[in-house]
Amino acid sequence: MPVRRLNHAVLWIRDVDRSVAFYADALGFRVDHVIPGRAAFLSAPGSSNDHDLGLFAVGADAPGPEQGRIGLYHLAWEVGTLGELAGIGARLVELDALVGSTDHLVSKSYYAKDPDGNEFELMWRVPRADWPAPEAGLRPGPLDLQAAIDRWGQDLATGAAAGSAT
CATH class of the missing domain: 3.30.720.110 (Signal recognition particle alu RNA binding heterodimer, srp9/1)
Known part of the structure; x- marks a missing residue:
């Protein structure tokens, strides 16, 4: 049985408030639910998903993604x-x-x-x-x-x- 589409994505981030502000401002995502300082769930306008983007904070000192490394x-x-x-x-x-x-x-x-x-x-x-x-x-x-x-x-x-x- 094949998959049909991507339902949602989840990203590790450093700061919930900063990332929520960015995705809301840059792409128009709406905030569905926030766990202060820990996580947020956002949806694209018109989406019927529970959420389209999950953001999970791992801390201000977490290393960022590195180009050419295994991963998304x-x-x-x-x-x-x-x-x-x-x-x-x-x-x-x-x-x-x-x-x-x-x-x-x-x-x-x-x-x-x-x-x-x-x-x-x-x-x-x-x-x-x-x-x-x-x-x-x-x-x-x-x-x-x-x-x-x-x-x-x-x-x-x-x-x-x-x-x-x-």
Whole structure:
């Protein structure tokens, strides 16, 4: 029996209040429950999950994630429109959290790090009809968000926002 989707993610963090503030401000998560100083459970707007993100504090002196080490590299959250991706990207720049971007051909993505160094991706799914054929031999490259907006507009909802699981 196959899995269907990621239900929630749990991160080790240093400070509950700081991480809750970041995820609420940067990504619009709402706080479902907080155990002061120890843990918090947050949900994305419109989510039907009990929670989408769990945060568990391990202390201010805990070492952060290290690139190239065994463990989770990043999580990817889907946004519904290119306008939403642009807005979140601008907020991540203001928070000095944006670390990169990529045009994956089937998605347009920003990469960022939270205050503890946990990396995450924000992605918009290209309409399935516009995915390149595998035999085209195309490779991911730099993100040109304005070109994507010029092609699909800033308000075209795709993926889960359009009611699609593919």
